Amino acid sequence: MGNFKVKDHYFNKxxxxxxxxxxxxxxxxxxxxxxxxxxxxxxxxLGYYPGSWIQYTSKVIGEQGQVVGIDIQEVNKKVTGLKNVRVYQKDIFDIQDLSQLGVEEAFDAVLSDMAPSTTGIKSLDQDRSLNLVESVFGLLPRFLKPGGNFVIKVFDSQSAQNYLKAQKSLFNEFHYLKPKSTRSVSKEFFVIGKNFKA
Ligand SMILES: C[S@@+](CC[C@H](N)C(=O)[O-])C[C@H]1O[C@@H](n2cnc3c(N)ncnc32)[C@H](O)[C@@H]1O
Structure with a gap:
């Protein structure tokens, strides 16, 4: 019951x-x-669709900033009108180089709210989720500037916890957070890395 209330509140907001x-x-x-x-x-x-993170980011970074989004979903025209936004229809597993996103220099921040489509089979869903997380961490040396910041959604599992523990030393600060607007039954949480070490 409480959970539905939370959902309605943030959905309506x-x-x-x-x-x-x-x-x-x-x-x-x-x-x-x-x-x-x-x-x-x-x-x-990464996994920007439909684009609320892009809307928020676009506003905070302002005219001098730029946000590039990718998602496997078709490009959402509702965000392409924003001046400092560029979006591509791409699969993270096909991305290796910055040039594929039309940029030359690494980013100041990498965000990922990606989630795989779930099957209901717990171990399979956990594996798929961890695959996504691993693919993003794999891009960091090329995609994130030294000193850069990082946010990624993770579905909790023992293997995810073990994997994250091994990545901790990549950042000066490494935090875990379950935001208030996350449904209480959800297994998701966010990892926040600050100040990426080269
Ligand atoms: C929770 S939604 C993101 C919501 C978004 N942050 C927003 O604020 O509007 C997760 C997205 O991850 C995308 N996704 C899942 N697997 C992906 C992959 N392999 N490559 C790119 N995007 C992927 C999904 O298509 C979905 O749109």
Whole structure:
């Protein structure tokens, strides 16, 4: 019951505030707490669709900044009108180089709210989720500047915990957060890395 209330509250709030998804409030909470995004930053948003994180990021980074989004879904025209936004229909597993995103320099921040489509088979869903997480960590040496910031959604499992523990030393600060707007039954949480070590 409480969970449905939470869902309705954030869903309605997003609708009233013209955000494309309730996920906006997760990024907002993370950013307010850990100061991930700043004006002028170049940011990549992996699994951006429908685009509420892009809407939020576009505003914070301002005219001097740029946000590039990718998703397997067809490009959402609702975000292509924003001046500092570029989006591509691409699968993360096909991305190796910055040039595929039309940029030359690594990003100041890498964001990933990606989630695989779930099957209901717990071990399979956990494996798929961890595959996504591993593919993003694999891109960091090429995609994230030294000193850069990182946010990624993770579905909790023992193997995810073990994997994350081994990645901790990549950042000066490494935090775990379950945002208030996350449904209480959800197994998802966010990992926040600050100050990427080269
Ligand atoms: C929870 S949604 C993102 C919501 C978004 N942050 C927002 O605020 O609107 C997760 C997205 O991850 C995308 N995704 C899942 N697997 C992907 C992959 N292999 N490559 C790119 N995107 C992927 C899905 O298509 C989906 O749109």
């Amino acid at each position: 997003a609708k009233n505030e013209n955000f494309l998804a309730r996920s906006i409030y997760k990024l907002e909470e993370i950013d307010e707490k850990y100061r991930i995004l700043k004006p002028g930053m170049k940011v990549v948003d």
